[in-house]
Amino acid sequence: MPAQPPAGFAGEQLGRFVAASAWDAVPANVRHEGKRSLLNFMGCALGVARTPPIEMALRVLLPVSGKDTVTVIGRPERLDPFGAAFLNAVGANLLDYDDTHLRTVIHPTAPVAPAVLALAEQRGLPGQAVLHAFILGAEVECRIGNAVSPGHYARGWHITSTCGVFGSAAASAKLLGLDAQQAWHALGIAASQSAGLVENLPNGAKNVSVGNAARNGLFAALLAEQGYTAAPAAIEGVLGWARAMGDTPDMREIVGDLGERWEVLSNTYKPYPCGIVFHTVIDACIALRTRHALAAADIADVTVSGSQLLLDRGDRPATNSRDARVSIPHCAAVALLTGAAGLAQFDDPAVSDPAVAALRGRIKAALDPTLPIGAATVAVRTTDGRSLHMTVPHAKGSTERPLSDAEIGDKARDLARHGAFSGDIEAIIQAAWRIDALTTIGPLMAMLAELPPA
């Protein structure tokens, strides 16, 4: 990394990078990680396609949708590209089961892929262009996130939403073939649309800001294509995005080593549909259960220890499915009881299961300031007086212990089943792994649609 930030505006350099990026210069491992991100995304959106948040938003969006429509993942209805970008982003992030860029806690794909896929489907563009644009969008979004982390999220900004709009704008700019200047303006227009609050977790309002990030990034690029402009320093200026949001951006994070380091290589995929800080808690519980053949009746009480972040995020009861996904007692209880923490373990029946509720009541959280963020220790006192404990430093699915390609495929299968998807998930998985060979993205998008009721 250079000692001095390279000269020029952040948006100017990002715009030039996006416009100039050649597919040949994207390394093979970066391309492959992009495919993993997209497949994981498709599974996540399929998993929730029949849920009320999707159907409620569809009722708002269908009447205002233009006639040139594209696929809503897992649905028979179609929407104009703005509506589809919004709704597919909502779906991808709805379960908190999508990918995570751990350094920023950004979910990179939800705000970016839906814009790219909608635009590419509408215009009959090839899969390689989709993958390329997505990779660039994720790059821009995560770099801007790096430049303002960790203060940005801590201050209340839902970083997936606030930075996602830049990713969507950059990706859409690439797909539209905007020049460097237009891409710069697109990023500046995105800055004036960046919004989303941590306070609104875990309410529907959070999904709205994620959906808007996808929609508004696409909107920014289309407006820039028509001639709309933004201020040169919209991102880093004195009255610009970062500083208004309370951050002093580290410009080197945004513009250093463009085209040399790739943020998508730091992307991770969750094996459990809950907040990522709880994953080591679940790993530890599953390991303790297996090693000591624990049954519920064996467990007197449980102490989950971790960083202040873990406690801030999850020291709360679980009364519904949304809360359960950010509840230490619930995550630990289902993992100890069932040895799993899949979709079924966070559904309402599991949340209201008396056995789960009883065990939740015997689980408490405690601060262990010696543990790094992300690590957890689970200590179980058994009814027969034993003290068992397990510390997990790195969760399954983290950069240190990544999911395999096969596990990402299995996760997509699970999600499709959970979403009662009637389409051909095997064909989707196969197409996703060779997305860069698809002449147009249309057939893959058609596979992702649910057939209309007969």
Place this chain on the structure above:
Amino acid sequence: MPAQPPAGFAGEQLGRFVAASAWDAVPANVRHEGKRSLLNFMGCALGVARTPPIEMALRVLLPVSGKDTVTVIGRPERLDPFGAAFLNAVGANLLDYDDTHLRTVIHPTAPVAPAVLALAEQRGLPGQAVLHAFILGAEVECRIGNAVSPGHYARGWHITSTCGVFGSAAASAKLLGLDAQQAWHALGIAASQSAGLVENLPNGAKNVSVGNAARNGLFAALLAEQGYTAAPAAIEGVLGWARAMGDTPDMREIVGDLGERWEVLSNTYKPYPCGIVFHTVIDACIALRTRHALAAADIADVTVSGSQLLLDRGDRPATNSRDARVSIPHCAAVALLTGAAGLAQFDDPAVSDPAVAALRGRIKAALDPTLPIGAATVAVRTTDGRSLHMTVPHAKGSTERPLSDAEIGDKARDLARHGAFSGDIEAIIQAAWRIDALTTIGPLMAMLAELPPA
């Protein structure tokens, strides 16, 4: 004002106020000020309907517009309510000629009226419902703005955009007949969509955030109607809107004396299509020109003095129409040369007029810390050695020197002429003054549309 903030969440109390507000309880002077605001708004949107920013955005929005369409002011094209809300808000604010709530510098009507009018036209609602919803939206938006002013704008937030979305949500909630709880959620969903940066003045990106405020407030209300929710303290919570944006909100400003004091009574209307801080500069120049019969050749140099705010906003050259509207030298030059500062004085021909440019070059700005914000002193040294000066404490159009109803009508006429509007501006003005008697808003909206080309 109560010494203690009333108990309860900000959104809860605003939601209850909006849902419960009865037309009979809205005082006559409040209703009348609402009409003045709406007429001023219509004129502003008519004045720019054929300009590139409107036409560029139309090219993006027309292809995605649903078939159930409403009026785009001054245009033959129609858009779905979201698109129309966006574009009519862009138009209203494009010239910086719309209304101003001076305490917050919010332009109250641009983000609120377009959402209300679009929804009412689509659903065939009466004019009284439109006026009532608008007044409540302006109330909510300005109260939230009061609670975070002046720090909010100073920090880089384009307050018309960031607070406008609350106004649009509140007004849309009223028009949809949402209950208190739904209106509360609508405001919380609006909080997660609040965006817009001062850095992006005077670029198109600023218009995008104003348009989004109108569109997204409507979106928030429609989502809340379907069951979308937000956090109870989305506005004032620890990780909520105000604090994430860097403000400690004064809750009494938001919820004190609801239904007793009315913010729309503080609304003002510009006689000059430029930044409001320049209006006393223009008043002083016109007065000096008249009193001393000044011609350009008489003027050796000019010093415009005012607060730091005046200098921060306007100490810049003018090379195009947008910059001219926020340029002290341009505002002073046209007023001294022509005795006017109307639409023609800010058009490109005036900006590039050699006589105007020559006089701009002899005008400088200086700090006078003894002058309150909004006041200005203009000092002219004449070529024959005289020193003339004039201090104007309150601008024409301010709360101290409000435009008359007739002047607001004249302004609408000027704007319609400037926009080459072929419709019947007299009929529009008449209808606006009796909007609360209109059985449905449709006929007035039809009058505001431009006829399709023959």
